[in-house]
Amino acid sequence: MKTKEQAKISRQPVEITEIIEQRVFTLLRVIGYALLIFTFIDYCAALIPLRLTDPSWELQVIGRLVDIVWAPLLGMTFIFLYNRKTIVSYRQLSILRFFSWSALFLGIAYILMLPLVINNSLTLYRNINNQFTLQQVQQQEQLQQLTTKVNTLSSTQELNNLARILNLPNEAVSNQSSKDLQNKLSQQLKTFANNASNTANIARQEQIKNLIKASVKTNLGLFLSGFCFITLWKLTDWARVIDKIFG
Numbered sequence: 001m002k003t004k005e006q007a008k009i010s011r012q013p014v015e016i017t018e019i020i021e022q023r024v025f026t027l028l029r030v031i032g033y034a035l036l037i038f039t040f041i042d043y044c045a046a047l048i049p050l051r052l053t054d055p056s057w058e059l060q061v062i063g064r065l066v067d068i069v070w071a072p073l074l075g076m077t078f079i080f081l082y083n084r085k086t087i088v089s090y091r092q093l094s095i096l097r098f099f100s101w102s103a104l105f106l107g108i109a110y111i112l113m114l115p116l117v118i119n120n121s122l123t124l125y126r127n128i129n130n131q132f133t134l135q136q137v138q139q140q141e142q143l144q145q146l147t148t149k150v151n152t153l154s155s156t157q158e159l160n161n162l163a164r165i166l167n168l169p170n171e172a173v174s175n176q177s178s179k180d181l182q183n184k185l186s187q188q189l190k191t192f193a194n195n196a197s198n199t200a201n202i203a204r205q206e207q208i209k210n211l212i213k214a215s216v217k218t219n220l221g222l223f224l225s226g227f228c229f230i231t232l233w234k235l236t237d238w239a240r241v242i243d244k245i246f247g
Contacts, residue, residue, distance in 0.1 A: 018085065025083050032078025036099075039072040055120035055127075062113050063214060066221030069110075073228055076103055080236050096239035103236065107229030110222045117222065121215040125208065132204045136197065143193045147186055 046064045051057040
């Protein structure tokens with residue numbers, strides 16, 4: 001059983017020795033290399049298989065690269081963490097020099113993806129509008145065909161059958177002349193067409209809104225990622241020149 005004096009001593013602050021400090025930095029570097037391995041796996045999973053002519057795929061992949069950019073940034077930062085008295089071998093310097101230049105490469109790559117995102121966003125915007133326009137044209141053609149069919153029907157039974165297909169209420173079609181049924185069916189078709197057009201327009205606006213949000217988020221992420229990578233390259237210049245200074 002501990003005495004009061006031993007318990008008092010155990011509660012005293014403990015100084016972090018040089019060995020503990022070195023182990024902490026070693027742990028951070030191991031975590032850094034692990035993050036870089038995970039980054040390589042994520043990059044391969046995002047890019048394979050390649051579909052470079054698909055603007056939707058390109059925008060999605062670039063957004064994914066922005067979402068996981070924290071991993072290479074932290075990984076590269078951790079592998080450059082050394083305490084002052086650590087001796088770095090020539091092999092370690094070669095590895096650090098490689099990752100320092102890799103940071104510059106990634107920074108430039110992320111910056112160069114900015115115009116690609118803008119171009120793909122404009123392409124997708126045009127595709128959304130073209131698809132909406134095509135749907136409107138097809139809908140107008142179908143409406144015209146149905147309206148022509150309604151005007152050519154003279155039998156009340158045939159008009160009633162068509163009315164039931166169009167879900168016209170039974171009380172609205174019973175005991176009515178052919179002319180009245182034709183007018184009601186024509187009105188019902190126009191109502192269906194207007195509702196379908198409004199629904200398609202709402203869907204188009206929602207797609208455009210989501211596209212704008214994704215594009216703005218991705219562009220901001222690309223710019224910040226490129227800036228961070230280039231800053232990392234600049235601040236790790238010691239790894240590229242230290243052997244020349246002391247060699």
